[in-house]
């Protein structure tokens with residue numbers, strides 16, 4: 745089973761919760777627009793929508809699920825496929 749992670753970066757308010765909880769996957773960055781937002785490490789980013797996606801194995805599910813649950817604006821989605 746694989747785990748798909750999606751991050752809607754446009755919605756991110758830059759609170760830093762995800763990066764504090766799961767720093768091996770989430771970091772805080774200055775974006776092209778000068779805003780401070782989360783970035784999903786080693787992800788693919790659709791530059792039209794600013795949506796980042798990444799597929800990981802099961803062993804990385806829980807850490808990212810914890811990040812998802814910490815997000816106050818629900819812009820992280822972690823789904824087993």
Ligand code: SF4
Nearest residue numbers: 756757759760762815
């Ligand atoms: S927890 Fe959500 S809103 Fe906060 S920095 Fe991470 S992705 Fe952005």
